[in-house]
Amino acid sequence: MHLKVLYFAQLREKFGLAEEAVQAPEGVRTIADLMQHLAKRGGVWQETLDGQYAFRVAMNQEMVSQQTALIEGAEVAIFRPVTGG
Amino acid sequence: MSARLSVAVQSEDFDLRHEHQQLVQNDHGVGAVVAFIGMVRDLNLADDVVALELEHYPGMTEKSLMNIVQQAESRWSLQAARVVHRVGKMYPGDQIVLVLTASTHRGDAYEANSFIMDYLKTEAPFWKKEWTPEGPRWIEARDSDDLAAARWAAQQPTPNP
Numbered sequence: 001m002h003l004k005v006l007y008f009a010q011l012r013e014k015f016g017l018a019e020e021a022v023q024a025p026e027g028v029r030t031i032a033d034l035m036q037h038l039a040k041r042g043g044v045w046q047e048t049l050d051g052q053y054a055f056r057v058a059m060n061q062e063m064v065s066q067q068t069a070l071i072e073g074a075e076v077a078i079f080r081p082v083t084g085g
Numbered sequence: 086m087s088a089r090l091s092v093a094v095q096s097e098d099f100d101l102r103h104e105h106q107q108l109v110q111n112d113h114g115v116g117a118v119v120a121f122i123g124m125v126r127d128l129n130l131a132d133d134v135v136a137l138e139l140e141h142y143p144g145m146t147e148k149s150l151m152n153i154v155q156q157a158e159s160r161w162s163l164q165a166a167r168v169v170h171r172v173g174k175m176y177p178g179d180q181i182v183l184v185l186t187a188s189t190h191r192g193d194a195y196e197a198n199s200f201i202m203d204y205l206k207t208e209a210p211f212w213k214k215e216w217t218p219e220g221p222r223w224i225e226a227r228d229s230d231d232l233a234a235a236r237w238a239a240q241q242p243t244p245n246p
Contacts (some may be wrong), residue, residue, distance in 0.1 A: 009140050009212035010223045054226075058210070061145035077142060077210075081226035084139070084170065084211025085123055085182055085202060 001028060001072055005038075008079040011055065014044050024070070031057050032066040034076065055080055088158045089165040092150040094141060096173040099183050108165050108185050115164050117191035119198040121184040127177035134215045139172045139181070142210035146170070153204040157186070160200065161193040168201060170211065200237050207234040 001024045012018050028037050035057075039049040047053065057064055058077045070076070089108070101120060109115050125137045154166045165187040175181060184201050188194040213224040 006142070008142055008210070009214070058142070058145055061142070061148055063208070077145070079142070079210065080212065080223070082207065082210055083213045083224045083226050084141070084209050085206040 001070060003034070003070065003073070004075045005034075006075065006077040008077060010080045011048065011078055014048060029069060030066065031059065031064055031068045031070065031076070034070060035066070035078075049078075056082070088163045090151065090154045090158060090167075092147055092154060092168045092170075094143075094146050094150070094170050094172055096171060098171070098180060099169045101183065104167060104169065104183060104185060108167050108187055112164055112187075114189060115187045116189045117194045118185060118187045119191070119194040121182075121198050121202055122180050123182040123202075125175045125177050125179045125181055134177060134217055136216040137175045137179075137181075138214040138216065138221075139175065140212045140214070141170075141172050145210050149209045150205065153201055153208060156204070157197040157201050161186075161188065161197040162190075163188050163193060163197055166197065166201070168205070170205075170209070172211070203230070203233040203237060206230045 003022045003024060004019065005022045006019045007015050007017055024034060024037055028034055035049045039046045048055070055078055057066070059068060059071065059074050061075065101122065105118060105120065109118060125134070127134050150168050150170065154168060157163065157166060163186060167183070167185040169183040171181050182205070184198050186194040186198040186201070188197070207230050215222050215224055
């Protein structure tokens with residue numbers, strides 16, 4: 001599955017990356033699967049995405065849950081809880 | 086008649102008087118306008134804040150703000166609502182966010198305005214970074230903001246006449 005993954009604020013700085021194209025292997029079907037797939041890169045990816053650290057995920061610019069099924073070609077954004085206003 | 090709803094995300098400052106005039110136009114059915122302005126303060130927790138930087142998610146931010154304003158319109162009787170949120174670098178004393186709500190009676194405008202701010206703080210994709218004499222630091226989300234937004238979910242929506 002092809003996905004465009006965006007990182008904002010703290011996560012963009014931690015990963016040193018604002019966006020990337022991700023080719024997820026078969027078996028990666030939900031947001032939680034994608035987080036595990038990215039966490040397998042180890043280091044800061046694992047520390048951030050393995051569930052110990054709070055973050056939110058949006059798919060195609062709508063907030064989604066860990067159980068949400070991924071959509072082919074989707075834009076997935078990962079970020080810390082928001083602090084506007 | 087449906088309410089006039091609009092949102093803007095911009096780096097430029099906003100002018101309350103201008104925004105207010107645009108909002109009410111020639112609508113003489115408006116009996117109350119509530120304006121909330123969020124400002125950059127120079128003290129947060131312990132450090133002196135010399136500047137604030139606001140990052141956002143272009144595209145999603147505008148959709149998210151419009152969605153929040155539409156939810157407010159479905160819960161209260163509003164003639165108009167407008168949200169302007171600034172992004173980029175700001176300094177103590179600067180305006181960050183404006184929420185205007187207009188209704189026939191003040192109750193709707195007050196409550197809808199408060200609802201929009203509570204949801205904006207927990208739903209809209211903005212992130213604040215503070216610059217202090219010790220360097221930059223991201224502001225972390227507060228549980229009190231989640232609780233403020235959750236109290237609206239627990240309430241029965243006011244019937245819209």
